Amino acid sequence: MEETDFAAHLTDLMTGSALTMLIGIGHRTGLLEAAAAGPATSEGLAARAGLEERYVREWLGAMVTGGIFTYDGREYAFPPGHAKYLLGETAANLMPSLLTLSAFTGILPDLERAFAEGGGVPRSAYGPYLESLGAKTGDSWKHIYREHLVDGFFGAVPGLKERLTAGVRVLDLGCGTGNAIAVAARAFPASRFTGLDINPRVVEQARETGLPNAEFLVGDAAELTADPPYDVITAFDAVHDQDRPDVVLRRIRGALAPDGLFFMVDTNFSSHVEKNIGNPLAPLCYAISLMYCTTTSLAEGGAALGAMWGTEKATEMLADAGFRHVEVLDSPRPQNCIYVCRP
């Protein structure tokens, strides 16, 4: 890249960072929601949102020149084709990710200390920042499961939906607030689902789903036993963060019935930086990995695989854990792939 192009590239990065902050303001003040109700002048939008016009006008200037809103010389508009990526209960809405990313600014001093002194930032340190921003990390996946779990994710594996329909025992490891099970247990009433998570707070929330064929347990995946053996074990975005991923994968292998299937959804990148160059999703995922996955694992003395552990490392670890047949399939989301693993 030419020097002048690089300066322009850096300016673009700063612009993106600044607009991200302003989009967060739009979310928290209700401006985005108000703007989605229809075109308005700055006075009209300020009145609609109950805010100060002078601030709203400056914010609108950034939204228009940043390509988020349009302006006809009198009224500002938030096109529906843009609004769906920042509002609404759908998988397209990127707001939960944007807010989660913004929340990481709160732990930066601790992270920078860890660069110099080692160790990491514990998961508990993130809570206040995520909660104060109103970010619910489970939210984006909740919508993704609702729209894509049954046909997109499970449908990618020939015969899996049929087995789930007939009725099997399923364990969802690192189930979080139970969003995947909430969808799967309704779609496959003959199957019995167990969610396991080490965090009692999320398990308590998961139990609120109250489905007759689902139960939620607090426990460490590194201590998983084969009692009972499971026909299907799923792990959505839950393996690379493990403190002892090698132990967990071996436990999963040991807890599967002989014809069982481990269905692991994880990030879809290479383990080698040079192969990720040019992948537009890679810098963001390395950044999230640094600011959350890697440092929270290091805080526990863990393996710190990070979100960018990559398909090469993952398939190697799955083979080491005793899976003799591992297939890597595309998922409905380009940033994730599906590992279909059989003993």
Ligand SMILES: C[S@@+](CC[C@H](N)C(=O)[O-])C[C@H]1O[C@@H](n2cnc3c(N)ncnc32)[C@H](O)[C@@H]1O
């Ligand atoms: C990124 S979240 C994914 C949650 C959920 N699968 C979803 O898609 O919304 C990873 C989850 O793994 C859980 N977890 C981490 N280490 C664990 C362990 N050793 N045993 C069980 N759960 C664990 C965390 O508490 C967290 O809820």
